[in-house]
Amino acid sequence: xxxxxxxxxxxxxxxxxxxxxxxxxxxxxxxxxxxxxxxxxxxxxxxxxxxxxxxxxxxxxxxxxxxxxxxxxxxxxxxxxxxxxxxxxxxxxxxxxxxxxxxxxxxxxxxxxxxxxxxxxxxxxxxxxxxxxxxxxxxxxxxxxxxxxxxxxxxxxxxxxxxxxxxxxxxxxxxxxxxxxxxxxxxxxxxxxxxxxxxxxxxxxxxxxxxxxxxxxxxxxxxxxxxxxxxxxxxxxxxxxxxxxxxxxxxxxxxxxxxxxxxxxxxxxxxxxxxxxxxxxxxxxxxxxxxxxxxxxxxxxxxxxxxxxxxxxxxxxxxxxxxxxxxxxxxxxxxxxxxxxxxxxxxxxxxxxxxxxxxxxxxxxxxxxx
Amino acid sequence: xxxxxxxxxxxxxxxxxxxxxxxxxxxxxxxxxxxxxxxxxxxxxxxxxxxxxxxxxxxxxxxxxxxxxxxxxxxxxxxxxxxxxxxxxxxxxxxxxxxxxxxxxxxxxxxxxxxxxxxxxxxxxxxxxxxxxxxxxxxxxxxxxxxxxxx
Numbered sequence: 312x313x314x315x316x317x318x319x320x321x322x323x324x325x326x327x328x329x330x331x332x333x334x335x336x337x338x339x340x341x342x343x344x345x346x347x348x349x350x351x352x353x354x355x356x357x358x359x360x361x362x363x364x365x366x367x368x369x370x371x372x373x374x375x376x377x378x379x380x381x382x383x384x385x386x387x388x389x390x391x392x393x394x395x396x397x398x399x400x401x402x403x404x405x406x407x408x409x410x411x412x413x414x415x416x417x418x419x420x421x422x423x424x425x426x427x428x429x430x431x432x433x434x435x436x437x438x439x440x441x442x443x444x445x446x447x448x449x450x451x452x453x454x455x456x457x458x459x460x461x462x463x464x465x466x467x468x469x470x471x472x473x474x475x476x477x478x479x480x481x482x483x484x485x486x487x488x489x490x491x492x493x494x495x496x497x498x499x500x501x502x503x504x505x506x507x508x509x510x511x512x513x514x515x516x517x518x519x520x521x522x523x524x525x526x527x528x529x530x531x532x533x534x535x536x537x538x539x540x541x542x543x544x545x546x547x548x549x550x551x552x553x554x555x556x557x558x559x560x561x562x563x564x565x566x567x568x569x570x571x572x573x574x575x576x577x578x579x580x581x582x583x584x585x586x587x588x589x590x591x592x593x594x595x596x597x598x599x600x601x602x603x604x605x606x607x608x609x610x611x612x613x614x615x616x617x618x619x620x621x622x623x624x625x626x627x628x629x630x631x632x633x634x635x636x637x638x639x640x641x642x643x644x645x646x647x648x649x650x651x652x653x654x655x656x657x658x659x660x661x662x663x664x665x666x667x668x669x670x671x672x673x674x675x676x677x678x679x680x681x
Numbered sequence: 682x683x684x685x686x687x688x689x690x691x692x693x694x695x696x697x698x699x700x701x702x703x704x705x706x707x708x709x710x711x712x713x714x715x716x717x718x719x720x721x722x723x724x725x726x727x728x729x730x731x732x733x734x735x736x737x738x739x740x741x742x743x744x745x746x747x748x749x750x751x752x753x754x755x756x757x758x759x760x761x762x763x764x765x766x767x768x769x770x771x772x773x774x775x776x777x778x779x780x781x782x783x784x785x786x787x788x789x790x791x792x793x794x795x796x797x798x799x800x801x802x803x804x805x806x807x808x809x810x811x812x813x814x815x816x817x818x819x820x821x822x823x824x825x826x827x828x829x830x831x832x
Contacts, residue, residue: 370754373788374754441697459724463785477725480725508694508696509693509694
């Protein structure tokens with residue numbers, strides 16, 4: 312932004328947030344406005360900083376596991392999976408087959424739950440009040456499966472290093488199957504509400520366009536990248552936890568605007584149901600915990616594992632110095648990286664579009680600030 | 682032409698309204714009437730902690746091994762134990778559980794070798810003071826005491 316515009320008397324600097332409901336938490340966006348037009352933005356983050364990476368240095372490997380749930384609290388299971396895989400790589404072990412299938416089931420359920428929360432709040436930001444109630448109705452079913460499986464709904468702490476702590480409960484397969492059967496019709500219902508709605512289309516189409524090259528420049532991943540036409544999904548590109556065994560497509564779109572990102576996420580939910588169906592059929596008897604020492608002392612070294620979280624590439628980089636505590640844990644959060652594209656996406660747009668773009672980026676401030 | 686007619690007759694909006702009206706059926710109401718109606722709590726729910734006792738003798742199942750305190754990421758369990766001179770066994774002396782710092786991760790109950798410490802389905806943990814969140818052994822064994830207020 313040229314500095315001269317600051318002296319222009321028509322320019323207005325406006326704080327959006329940190330208490331603004333549409334910033335999905337405590338994000339503060341300093342908007343430079345010319346009337347309704349956005350000349351530039353400045354993001355102020357850190358209001359939710361808890362120093363999670365530093366906490367890791369004072370905890371044992373097993374003790375740090377519940378903390379990762381509190382970064383992206385909407386998709387806690389994915390966070391737990393990423394951390395467990397990273398420590399397992401350090402320890403040079405792998406979770407048993409049954410544990411991997413249960414992990415896939417829970418992670419995909421969590422992807423659906425995360426996308427449902429995104430859809431509800433995004434629609435709420437745009438002005439469509441109805442979908443959020445339907446979304447939360449179905450999300451409740453997914454969270455109830457989490458609760459029955461591991462005892463918590465949001466910050467689940469579902470996985471342990473080396474496998475699982477809990478065996479599946481009686482009727483787990485039946486519940487997941489029932490969820491799959493119920494859910495596809497519900498996705499159609501949301502689409503009926505929104506996809507053709509003229510206000511929805513008018514508010515989203517050609518808003519916050521991010522081309523494929525710009526996505527790559529910013530390191531943006533997840534549905535935002537796929538909506539720009541890049542067929543990139545870590546579940547296919549570098550399969551983990553047995554994702555290579557499942558048949559599913561990577562939904563992509565071409566325009567890279569907010570409407571396309573909406574369509575991509577809707578299709579991703581359908582694909583998740585497809586994976587869930589296959590995984591439930593794939594669930595065989597077997598051990599759920601690999602042989603992992605009680606006191607974990609991974610050999611000196613480092614490991615980086617990235618997984619496809621609902622919001623994009625979630626990476627865990629762990630350095631071990633051979634002691635019971637990690638020397639350093641670095642998280643590559645998808646929300647933080649995706650948020651960096653905000654300025655490019657809203658420059659020249661209207662204030663109302665800023666709300667739409669923040670919603671479509673699907674950020675969770677717990678993960679941005681850590 | 683069809684597009685224009687669809688636009689004039691608000692087809693897209695009525696399509697959405699159909700979903701809304703389909704959900705007007707009283708049977709599809711899913712709102713939980715929370716205080717009046719108890720919510721469905723899963724068996725494995727991790728809520729308020731409880732110290733289990735032997736139902737026949739009333740003795741605590743805790744053997745004073747301190748594993749829960751070591752497993753806790755927040756170090757909120759503080760316990761002391763002493764050796765019983767008669768039976769030559771370690772016995773629990775004091776035990777406090779600071780619920781205000783607890784994140785209900787369940788690592789303490791996983792660590793317990795005798796299933797003495799358990800996280801229960803009780804989820805209503807509000808107190809009027811911070812001190813009320815620090816549970817001692819008696820509270821852990823018998824459940825929280827109801828508070829009486831004078832006015």
